[in-house]
Amino acid sequence: MEFTAFNLHSQVAAGVRDAGYTSPTPIQAQAIPPVMAGRDVMGLAQTGTGKTAAFVLPILHRLMTGERGRVRALIIAPTRELAEQIHQSVRTLGHKTRLRGVTVYGGVGVNPQVQKLRAGAEIVVACPGRLLDHINQGTIDLSHLELLVLDEADQMFDMGFLPDIRRILKHLPAGRQTLLFSATMPPDIRTLAHDILRDPVTVQVGNVAPAVTVTHALYPVEQHLKTPLLLELLHHTDTESVLIFTRTKHRAKRLGEQLEKAGYRAVSLQGNLSQNRRQAALDGFRDGTFQILVATDIAARGIDVSQVSHVINYDIPDTAEAYIHRIGRTGRAARSGDAFTMVTRDDAAMVRIIERTLNATLERRTMDGFDYKVPAPKKDVEFARPPRQPMPGRKPAGKGAGKGESPAASRTAKDAARQRHQPGQGARPAGAPSGHRGRHSRRTGN
Ligand code: AMP
Numbered sequence: 433m434e435f436t437a438f439n440l441h442s443q444v445a446a447g448v449r450d451a452g453y454t455s456p457t458p459i460q461a462q463a464i465p466p467v468m469a470g471r472d473v474m475g476l477a478q479t480g481t482g483k484t485a486a487f488v489l490p491i492l493h494r495l496m497t498g499e500r501g502r503v504r505a506l507i508i509a510p511t512r513e514l515a516e517q518i519h520q521s522v523r524t525l526g527h528k529t530r531l532r533g534v535t536v537y538g539g540v541g542v543n544p545q546v547q548k549l550r551a552g553a554e555i556v557v558a559c560p561g562r563l564l565d566h567i568n569q570g571t572i573d574l575s576h577l578e579l580l581v582l583d584e585a586d587q588m589f590d591m592g593f594l595p596d597i598r599r600i601l602k603h604l605p606a607g608r609q610t611l612l613f614s615a616t617m618p619p620d621i622r623t624l625a626h627d628i629l630r631d632p633v634t635v636q637v638g639n640v641a642p643a644v645t646v647t648h649a650l651y652p653v654e655q656h657l658k659t660p661l662l663l664e665l666l667h668h669t670d671t672e673s674v675l676i677f678t679r680t681k682h683r684a685k686r687l688g689e690q691l692e693k694a695g696y697r698a699v700s701l702q703g704n705l706s707q708n709r710r711q712a713a714l715d716g717f718r719d720g721t722f723q724i725l726v727a728t729d730i731a732a733r734g735i736d737v738s739q740v741s742h743v744i745n746y747d748i749p750d751t752a753e754a755y756i757h758r759i760g761r762t763g764r765a766a767r768s769g770d771a772f773t774m775v776t777r778d779d780a781a782m783v784r785i786i787e788r789t790l791n792a793t794l795e796r797r798t799m800d801g802f803d804y805k806v807p808a809p810k811k812d813v814e815f816a817r818p819p820r821q822p823m824p825g826r827k828p829a830g831k832g833a834g835k836g837e838s839p840a841a842s843r844t845a846k847d848a849a850r851q852r853h854q855p856g857q858g859a860r861p862a863g864a865p866s867g868h869r870g871r872h873s874r875r876t877g878n
Pocket of ligand 1: 452453454455456457460478479480481482483484485
């Protein structure tokens with residue numbers, strides 16, 4: 433299939449050509465026609481499938497006719513990084529259209545956003561908390577909205593944003609077209625979809641499986657030998673750019689420093705960084721200044737790093753969905769990639785869950801010449817496995833997204849405070865216990 437089959441407006445088609453896209457990805461092939469036909473769409477697709485262009489292209493096409501200078505399309509995303517990434521797609525694909533986009537998220541000054549909104553923009557990409565602030569302050573006019581996209585809806589739910597989303601929805605014209613994208617369909621998102629989508633077309637790719645171009649391998653190792661093994665792995669692997677995941681921001685920071693000391697161009701992404709430093713770290717990773725980025729799940733959420741050659745799970749994620757999200761960062765859009773996961777004995781149950789979800793047995797590898805028998809030094813408490821956090825959702829949402837380990841990627845202090853004041857709303861599925869280690873096995877039973 434060719435992009436020409438969609439009959440996109442010529443200026444939008446020019447953007448597609450300039451972006452170097454030749455043929456649509458499966459989610460684009462499925463979603464673009466119904467979106468262009470004005471239908472509501474529920475898209476089940478994870479990051480890395482090309483889902484952003486699947487909604488950006490029809491939006492650009494639609495906005496080519498009609499009035500300019502009013503907000504006509506609103507895209508809501510859970511994190512700043514994802515919002516920026518979507519905004520970049522709008523810019524790249526729409527660079528010939530003269531349509532204007534604005535990003536709206538917390539953690540940065542509000543005035544530049546107000547000025548840009550005042551100057552007139554047709555497309556707003558926003559995170560929920562700051563968007564709600566603008567709505568409450570009357571600094572955004574959404575009365576002419578034609579199209580709403582909720583991107584990574586399951587993540588917004590995990591981060592406790594669902595109440596905000598529902599508040600925002602009250603301010604939007606009822607006659608709009610709505611698209612909802614989510615990698616998974618937890619019950620609350622299904623309910624939301626049922627409430628807000630009218631006669632939706634459902635499109636689905638991947639069925640929660642990572643890109644086929646990714647090679648997975650497990651590296652069984654004792655906890656205290658993870659860093660030496662990682663160094664060995666990096667030494668022996670031809671890596672272009674490596675995204676390493678740790679369980680906590682503290683571990684991300686420490687590991688980043690250790691890799692730097694070992695001579696690698698490494699940087700860590702963690703919540704205590706200012707927005708400028710976060711952006712610098714991300715930009716540096718994207719342009720190759722840094723070869724290695726160490727991050728937690730929440731910090732890395734939505735990062736578009738199309739050239740990641742390796743994803744290394746220094747710590748195994750807490751759910752199969754998180755594994756798939758992490759792995760989605762490599763092997764994107766038909767590139768191939770490798771995903772290595774270090775596993776300790778404690779991780780056996782999680783490995784089984786991941787393998788069951790992927791319906792595959794992951795290859796166990798050992799590193800030739802590596803001494804797996806080195807005993808743990810007595811006071812090696814630094815990198816000892818921390819106690820698991822309460823993980824009733826797919827992520828440490830209640831704790832992580834609010835104030836704990838997470839960098840609360842796109843959220844302002846206000847967002848976090850808002851969530852703290854709404855315990856139980858969104859972050860944790862109703863009835864789920866907190867701090868329950870046996871939860872994984874129950875979840876996969878669903
Ligand atoms: P996404 O899932 O939207 O985050 O997209 C993943 C990556 O695929 C991004 O780097 C896009 O620029 C790229 N991409 C999206 N659509 C296409 C396409 N049709 N052909 C090639 N690359 C694409």
